Amino acid sequence: MSDDPSPWAIEAAGLGKKYRRGWALRDCSFRLPAGRICALVGPNGAGKSTFLGTATRLVTPTTGTLRLFGVPVTDPAVMARTAFLAQDKPLYTRFTVAEMLRLGRELNPRWDQALAERVVRSGNVPLTARIGTLSGGQRTRVAFALAFGKRPDLLLLDEPMADLDPLARHELSGLLMAEAAEHGTTVLMSSHLVSEMEEMCDYLLLLADGRLRMAGPTDALVPAHMLVTGVASGDDGVPEELRQQHTVVESRVTGRQFSALVRPGGPLSDSWEALVPNMEEVLLAYLRSPGAPDLIAGEARLDASGEVAA
Numbered sequence: 001m002s003d004d005p006s007p008w009a010i011e012a013a014g015l016g017k018k019y020r021r022g023w024a025l026r027d028c029s030f031r032l033p034a035g036r037i038c039a040l041v042g043p044n045g046a047g048k049s050t051f052l053g054t055a056t057r058l059v060t061p062t063t064g065t066l067r068l069f070g071v072p073v074t075d076p077a078v079m080a081r082t083a084f085l086a087q088d089k090p091l092y093t094r095f096t097v098a099e100m101l102r103l104g105r106e107l108n109p110r111w112d113q114a115l116a117e118r119v120v121r122s123g124n125v126p127l128t129a130r131i132g133t134l135s136g137g138q139r140t141r142v143a144f145a146l147a148f149g150k151r152p153d154l155l156l157l158d159e160p161m162a163d164l165d166p167l168a169r170h171e172l173s174g175l176l177m178a179e180a181a182e183h184g185t186t187v188l189m190s191s192h193l194v195s196e197m198e199e200m201c202d203y204l205l206l207l208a209d210g211r212l213r214m215a216g217p218t219d220a221l222v223p224a225h226m227l228v229t230g231v232a233s234g235d236d237g238v239p240e241e242l243r244q245q246h247t248v249v250e251s252r253v254t255g256r257q258f259s260a261l262v263r264p265g266g267p268l269s270d271s272w273e274a275l276v277p278n279m280e281e282v283l284l285a286y287l288r289s290p291g292a293p294d295l296i297a298g299e300a301r302l303d304a305s306g307e308v309a310a
């Protein structure tokens with residue numbers, strides 16, 4: 001989208017949402033380049049749906065600002081460019097599938113009927129069936145068809161794959177990646193299926209307890225870590241040299257051996273064995289270690305006033 005004022009699909013600056021029980025999202029600042037497929041991960045209650053709610057104007061932030069393609073999310077112009085697949089997949093149960101797609105066509109000027117029908121038909125969902133008679137997974141497919149059919153520039157998906165069978169997940173994630181690549185669509189997708197996210201996504205946001213713990217391109221974040229094992233030494237078994245020269249995200253001592261997930265600050269000692277972790281190992285280490293320093297990659301950094309952070 002060359003005429004866009006901004007190469008950033010999402011810019012969040014100091015974004016926060018406070019409910020009576022407390023902060024659901026706190027001081028969330030990052031930016032997501034247009035055209036990326038981004039995983040939004042984190043434990044239950046981390047604030048993922050709350051963030052997606054702010055991007056779809058269903059949730060009004062308590063603090064901060066959010067811009068989509070350089071335009072404040074409060075500007076009605078951005079709504080035509082986004083599609084949202086909510087966790088509970090709200091659809092009209094009395095409508096038939098065909099009527100639901102017709103509604104999509106009438107409400108959206110960029111509607112792609114052929115694509116929407118392809119998504120529905122490839123799951124053998126009859127166009128004449130009433131939504132209320134469909135299985136959970138079939139309804140999800142119809143909701144996918146509505147979101148894809150809108151041909152959005154930004155597709156926001158809240159746990160889209162949760163009730164799909166493995167075959168349907170595979171097929172729809174393939175379609176999602178192909179559509180995104182062909183049309184330059186930016187996708188932000190929350191999910192607990194980390195290994196699937198690792199295959200699909202090239203950008204990552206990790207939320208925990210309402211806070212952004214990690215943000216950036218996956219090929220910058222994941223390889224910034226190593227799994228290190230060696231002979232335990234020192235007071236608590238974790239070698240002092242490891243702590244002094246590298247950032248230890250998580251460590252464990254079993255008998256005479258220590259193991260740790262670290263962000264190397266330089267070459268690692270030859271006396272330790274080092275392996276490259278996968279995305280799940282990195283995410284789990286951060287989630288088990290709330291005190292570990294956050295990792296916001298340079299490209300993703302924005303400060304609370306919306307300036308590019310150092």
Ligand SMILES: Nc1ncnc2c1ncn2[C@@H]1O[C@H](COP(=O)(O)OP(=O)(O)OP(=O)(O)O)[C@@H](O)[C@H]1O
Binds near residue numbers: 020023050
């Ligand atoms: N409308 C609301 N009123 C009060 N508290 C809310 C509301 N919506 C969310 N919360 C709280 O905000 C926090 C974040 O919730 P949110 O739904 O954003 O988490 P999530 O990461 O999407 O979780 P999950 O993986 O379980 O879907 C939770 O503690 C939740 O109880």
